[in-house]
Amino acid sequence: MEREQSLLAPRVSSERSSLRADEEEDSLLTGRRYAYAHPQKRRGWVFWREIGAFAWALIATIIVIILAVVYQRETAKSHRQYDLQPPVSWGPDGKPTGKRNLIFMVSDGMGPTSLELTRSFRQHTDNLPAGDILVLDQHHIGTSRTRSSSSLVTDSAAGATAFSCGLKSYNGAISVLPDHSPCGTVLEAAALAGYKTGLVVTTRLTDATPACFASHANLRQYEDSIAEQEIGEHPFGRVVDLMMGGGRCHFLSKSTEGSCRGDDRDLVEVASQNGFNYVKDRAGFDALNNGTNVNLPLLGLFADKDIPYEIDRRNQNDVYPSLEEMARTALTALSKATEDSEQGFFLMIEGSRIDHAGHGNDPAAQVHEVLAYDKAFSAVLDFLEKDSTPGVMVSTSDHETGGLAAARQLQKSYPEYAWFPKVLADANHSGEYLNSQLKEYLAGPGKEDSKSKQEAYVRDTLLKKGLGITDATDKEVEAILHVERDVPPDYVFADMISRRAQLGWSTHGHSGADVNIYASSTKDAWPLVGNHENTDVGNFIASYLDLDIDNVTQKLQSASKWKPFKKDKVSRSTEHAWLGDPLGSDVRADGLDPYHGDFSKRSADDCGCGAAH
Numbered sequence: 105m106e107r108e109q110s111l112l113a114p115r116v117s118s119e120r121s122s123l124r125a126d127e128e129e130d131s132l133l134t135g136r137r138y139a140y141a142h143p144q145k146r147r148g149w150v151f152w153r154e155i156g157a158f159a160w161a162l163i164a165t166i167i168v169i170i171l172a173v174v175y176q177r178e179t180a181k182s183h184r185q186y187d188l189q190p191p192v193s194w195g196p197d198g199k200p201t202g203k204r205n206l207i208f209m210v211s212d213g214m215g216p217t218s219l220e221l222t223r224s225f226r227q228h229t230d231n232l233p234a235g236d237i238l239v240l241d242q243h244h245i246g247t248s249r250t251r252s253s254s255s256l257v258t259d260s261a262a263g264a265t266a267f268s269c270g271l272k273s274y275n276g277a278i279s280v281l282p283d284h285s286p287c288g289t290v291l292e293a294a295a296l297a298g299y300k301t302g303l304v305v306t307t308r309l310t311d312a313t314p315a316c317f318a319s320h321a322n323l324r325q326y327e328d329s330i331a332e333q334e335i336g337e338h339p340f341g342r343v344v345d346l347m348m349g350g351g352r353c354h355f356l357s358k359s360t361e362g363s364c365r366g367d368d369r370d371l372v373e374v375a376s377q378n379g380f381n382y383v384k385d386r387a388g389f390d391a392l393n394n395g396t397n398v399n400l401p402l403l404g405l406f407a408d409k410d411i412p413y414e415i416d417r418r419n420q421n422d423v424y425p426s427l428e429e430m431a432r433t434a435l436t437a438l439s440k441a442t443e444d445s446e447q448g449f450f451l452m453i454e455g456s457r458i459d460h461a462g463h464g465n466d467p468a469a470q471v472h473e474v475l476a477y478d479k480a481f482s483a484v485l486d487f488l489e490k491d492s493t494p495g496v497m498v499s500t501s502d503h504e505t506g507g508l509a510a511a512r513q514l515q516k517s518y519p520e521y522a523w524f525p526k527v528l529a530d531a532n533h534s535g536e537y538l539n540s541q542l543k544e545y546l547a548g549p550g551k552e553d554s555k556s557k558q559e560a561y562v563r564d565t566l567l568k569k570g571l572g573i574t575d576a577t578d579k580e581v582e583a584i585l586h587v588e589r590d591v592p593p594d595y596v597f598a599d600m601i602s603r604r605a606q607l608g609w610s611t612h613g614h615s616g617a618d619v620n621i622y623a624s625s626t627k628d629a630w631p632l633v634g635n636h637e638n639t640d641v642g643n644f645i646a647s648y649l650d651l652d653i654d655n656v657t658q659k660l661q662s663a664s665k666w667k668p669f670k671k672d673k674v675s676r677s678t679e680h681a682w683l684g685d686p687l688g689s690d691v692r693a694d695g696l697d698p699y700h701g702d703f704s705k706r707s708a709d710d711c712g713c714g715a716a717h
Contacts, residue, residue, distance in 0.1 A: 195630030199647070205448035205495030206648055207435070207484050208267070208641075210313055211477050212260060213459025215504025215617050221467060221607070222474040224510075228525040238474075239482045240499070246621040246634045248641065250503045253282050254692045257616045260459065261324040263502025263638060264316035270642030270653060274693040278312065278321040278330065282694040284686040286666060288656030290645045291317040291450060295343040296659075297651060300400070300438050300449040303344055304430045306411045307456035308351025309334060313502065317452055318344045320660075322686035327354045328365050329684060335375040335403065339663035339682075342378060345400045346437060348430045349456075350407035352384065362408045375403050389425045395436025402437070404430075413457055413534040415472040427455055428479040435487045448493050450649060453480060461534070462505025465609040466598040468531035468571070470508075481622070488624050496628035496648065500641055501619035507610025514603060527605035530572025535597030538570045542584065542593055558585055571601055 219240065227236055252262035254274035265273045265280075269287035273280060280286050291301050303314045310327035319333035331354040336342035353364035355371040365371075372382055380403040383389055389406065392398050406424055411417060417424050425433075431453050438449040455477035461469035484497045513519040542562070550558055562581050567573040583596045595612075602609065621636070623629035631644050646653050660666075664682060686693075 193631055195627065197627060197630075200494060200496075200628065203446060203448050203493055204649070205439075205442075205488075205491070205493050206450050206645060207488075207495065207497040208450070208452045208645060209477075209481060209484065209497060209499035209622075210264070210267070210452065210454040210456075211458055211474070211499060211501045212307075212313060212454055212456050213462040213503060213505030213614070214455070214474060214477070214501045215506075215508060215615070215619055217508040217510055218458065218462075218470060218474050218504075219620070220510050221508065222471045222478070224523075225471040225525045225528055226475065229529050238478045239485070240478050240620075240622055243481075243485075243499075243622040243624065244620055245623050245626050245629060246632055246636060247618045248500050248621050248636055248638050249618055250501075250638050251616065253694050255696060257614050258503050258638075259324075259614065260312035260502050261316065264313040266638040267500075267502070267642045267645070268316040269657075270639050270646060272637075272639060274691070276323050276325075276691060277693075278319060278324050278326075279316045280320055280322055280683060280686075284322055284683065284693070286320040286657070286660050286664065286683065288653045288658075288660050289317050290642060290649070290651055290653065291452070292340060292343050292660070293646065293651035293653055293656045294450040294649055295345075296340065296656060297649070298445065298447040299649065300345045300441050300445070300447075301343060302346035302434050302438055302449065302451040303349070303454075304346075304427070304434045304451065305349035305454040305456045306427050307349065307454070307460070308354065308409060309347050309349045309405070310351045310354045311456065313454050313456065314347075314349065314452065320683055322683045323691070326684040327351075328367065329682070331355050331365075331371050332369075332374075335371055335380065336378040337374075339660055342401060345441070346398070346402045346434055346451075348402070348404035348406070348425075348434060350405065350409055350411045352405035353408045355405060364409075372403075372405075386423055386425065389429075389433070392433055392437070395433040396440065398433070398437035398440070400437065400441050410457060410460070413461065413469045413473060413536060414476040415469050415531070415534050416537040418472075419532075426479075427453070427476050428483050431480045432483050432487070435484065435491075439487075439491055439493070442493070448495065450645075453484070455480065458501075459505045460536075462508065463612055464535055464594055464598050465506055465602060465612060466535045466594070467508075467602055467605060467607050468528045469534035469536070469598075471528055485624055495624075497624040498629055498632065498641065498644065499622040500638075502638070503614045504617040504619055505614050506612070507608075507615040507617075509608035509610070512603065512606040512608035514606065520606075523606040525605070527572070527601060531570070531601055532572070533570045535594035535601075538566050538597050539592065539594035541570075542566060555585075566597075567600070571597060573600060573604065576600065 219238065223238055223241065226232065226238070227234065250258050250263060252258040252275050253272040254262070259275040261277050262273050262275045265271065265277050265287070268279050268289035268291065271281060271287055274282055279289050295301050303309065303317060305311065305314050308327070310330040312324045315321070315324065315330045319330045319338065321329055334344060334347065353362055355375070356363035356365060357368045357370045358365045359368055360370070376382055380401045381399050383392065383402070383404045385406065389404060411424050412420060414426070417426065434451055434453070438451055442449050455473060458470065458473040458477060461473050481499060488495050488497060510523050511519070512523070545561060550561055553561070559581050562584050563576055567576050580596065580600055583591070584593045587593060618635070621632050621641070623632060626633055629644070632641065
């Protein structure tokens with residue numbers, strides 16, 4: 105019997121054997137003639153030439169693979185750095201074509217718990233069943249991840265830059281990237297493409313969110329410069345056709361009462377020279393006749409700083425317009441202005457002060473801000489249903505503020521499972537408003553009052569009438585009258601109502617929670633269904649309106665003569681003059697900051713959030 109050959113044994117070449125050496129197999133595959141030779145015979149130069157060619161081909165292949173891998177990694181790294189996105193994937197009906205409008209709504213600082221808070225509050229106050237939901241709830245399509253390039257917890261500037269440029273940037277950046285280069289925004293691109301554009305907010309028009317759509321600055325604190333760009337002192341000239349909100353103080357010369365500018369420039373006058381029609385009060389707003397009597401461009405500044413919280417504004421309706429009223433007016437005005445145009449309009453509407461209520465940990469202010477936003481949201485849906493031009497509305501938050509929890513453990517013992525909306529319903533004012541009333545009292549008639557009279561004023565006028573609280577402790581009253589460092593009276597007012605309602609807060613700042621995405625229809629906003637980066641929202645806006653943001657960025661940098669940032673004082677003062685010094689205190693542009701072993705509390709004044717503290 106013939107002995108079996110091991111599978112691991114070397115194969116010996118033979119014309120009679122079915123097992124051939126590698127050289128023979130190569131000849132079969134390539135068709136080249138193979139001269140069978142005795143293994144021990146000296147191989148000729150042809151053999152070594154083929155070996156050399158094979159080795160060179162192998163080395164070249166390895167080099168190409170290495171270069172391809174390096175290129176792929178560097179490309180991926182670059183994409184991660186600025187979060188470049190793949191093309192938006194549209195639904196089964198494909199991408200919309202023809203004339204169209206896009207309304208982008210921002211619920212600044214509104215997290216998922218804000219919805220539960222407001223939903224339960226409304227069910228209680230309006231005696232509604234447990235199944236009753238907000239209009240927002242009916243249009244929930246996804247969630248958004250909110251981190252910035254410099255932190256897992258974003259601020260409004262980096263959050264809005266993600267929306268406006270479709271790119272990640274650092275906390276404090278107003279439509280500039282981590283290398284301090286300006287990035288084109290969807291509003292600028294829309295304006296250059298022939299769309300009409302608008303901004304409607306309840307905070308200052310120079311605050312982070314509106315600023316990111318119509319201006320560029322290395323730090324959000326440069327609000328004087330932001331105001332200048334918004335009225336047309338911009339590399340592209342005027343890019344906004346309609347603006348309504350607060351922030352009048354940044355448009356008035358510093359010699360004017362109510363101004364907060366650092367120079368003597370009167371930007372209201374400059375805006376008028378640039379063609380803007382200016383309205384400054386409720387009478388001027390009412391004269392716009394719900395948007396039918398608007399001549400663009402329009403600048404509406406209805407408050408020196410922020411428009412009051414809705415819980416306070418509703419008692420001053422003859423002074424300040426609501427978010428819903430401004431939204432309806434803007435929609436009508438922009439629709440009328442584009443009736444005979446081939447292009448529609450882009451409008452950004454922000455429920456700005458949801459965020460401020462979160463910063464103040466003020467649940468009574470919070471629920472009324474969310475309800476006001478829900479009404480504005482409903483107004484936009486109503487407009488889209490009736491308007492002849494197709495359009496879509498997308499809504500999301502830039503982040504959550506306050507770390508709100510619909511629960512609070514007040515004692516060390518096991519907590520009860522409850523929170524009480526009636527406590528919020530009993531409140532008539534925000535902590536911010538009551539603090540302003542306290543300051544006026546102590547600076548005026550209460551200045552010379554006895555301690556007992558001051559305490560009575562706090563208990564009866566501020567707490568009982570303002571918050572519906574009748575069981576204030578002596579310690580709470582003392583904390584209001586004798587302010588501790590970093591704990592202003594409005595924080596005390598807010599904590600008193602939060603404790604009684606059994607609502608918890610983890611911070612006076614922002615949190616890293618995912619936030620909700622809403623849309624007028626899933627059909628038109630199909631690419632945003634599911635969980636997304638916040639930059640996906642900005643890329644959706646650009647894609648829906650057929651905007652080339654990269655081209656606008658190139659034009660912007662060329663028009664502004666921007667140059668790469670250099671870390672010397674000369675380049676800061678010349679090349680970045682219009683963007684402001686990029687090296688503000690504690691500015692981190694890229695990469696997450698590690699723990700430094702310091703958990704002590706910072707001052708409430710250095711949050712950089714724009715809220716009043």
